Amino acid sequence: MKILGICGSLQRTSGNLMLLNHADSCTPPDVEFVLFDGIRELPHFNPDIDREGTPESVTRWRRALTDSDAVLIASPEYGFSLPGVLKNGIDWVIGSGELEGKVVAITAAVPAPERGRRGLQALRDTLSAVRATIVGGEPIAKGPEFGRYVAELVRSLVAEAANRWMSDIVIRPALQSERSSLEALQWRASLANSGDRDSLLTNPDAIALPVGQIADGHVLVAQRDGVMIGFAAVLPRPDGDAELDALFVEPRLWKRGVGRLLVEHCADVARGRASRILHVIGNPHAERFYLACAFKATGAVETRFGVGLAMQRGL
Ligand SMILES: Cc1cc2nc3c(=O)[nH]c(=O)nc-3n(C[C@H](O)[C@H](O)[C@H](O)COP(=O)(O)O)c2cc1C
Secondary structure, X not given: OEEEEEEOOOOOOOHXXXXXXXXXXXXXXXXXEEEEOXXXXXXXXXXXXXXXXXXXXXXXXXXXXXOOOEEXXXXXXXXXXXXXXXXXHHHHHHOOOOOOOOEEEEEEEEOOXXXXXXXXXXXXXXXXXOOOEEEEEEEEEOOOOHHHHHHHHHHHHHHHHHHHHHHOEEEEEOOHHHHHHHHHHHHHHHHOOHHHHHHHHHOHHHOOOOHHHHHOOOEEEEEEOOEEEEEEEEEEOOOOOEEEEEEEEOHHHOOOOHHHHHHHHHHHHHHHOOOOEEEEXXXXXXXHHHHHOOOEEEEEEEEOOEEEXXXXXXX
């Protein structure tokens, strides 16, 4: 996940810039915080300029917003409103859409809690033009609690952005035409796992998704923004139970909840077939993941690639 930090103040000794630097220092390790310093370079908004050829500074601004999952704006109040430079930056993306529906945390570093509120209200009003989801919205007063409030705001922003990210995932049956893309994804996921890497390289034929599993609708794909990000296969067993036969997620998106979402969908499919138990032969390195998905270990089984964990989950 990437958070874009934007400061509404241009001055070198800005308290709002200090707030953003603090936010950077308390951002979780798996979240990237990038400060965008380019709003000072944007020309005054004028649709004519856009029509005649978008300036590089505007392209950079739009790309920075597109590349981020969430935004944190810390801004002073000037003249009972938001600073002109920040309003100008937002004006440049109202028509082009890069802020549309984005998760945006807003705050102001202030000398006292009653300050900065009109500026934040004006910022909120402007952001409503792009239907941004606002997080926070309170000024943060300099003082002993400053760091704690900034950390709290970052936590809320990351949680909201993670929810938004997950809600944009679509789970659907795989298509026959996607077989090679699914196998390529399986390769990437398996090679990224140091425990599987060697045995896979010596047994490359292990990566083969049976055509019949796709044809019978047993393979579910997780897709986001039109891109495949994971898949799972849930097979009926002769005893009426169900088997989670494959579960792979794009390695750069591990630990975001995609695997768990796929497991839940597989459980729903199995329930729909009146199965009472979902089985999996889990890779030992994934034991904690399966336990967190409500599976229980029932024993160990010998597989072609070594010992696997037999696990079950009631449905
Ligand atoms: C021209 C000007 C107008 C200001 N207007 C307001 C205002 O309307 N309300 C307010 O609370 N503070 C106002 N301030 C104070 C700033 O919000 C304050 O200096 C803020 O800390 C600046 O943010 P920075 O430290 O990030 O640069 C104003 C400051 C200046 C220089």
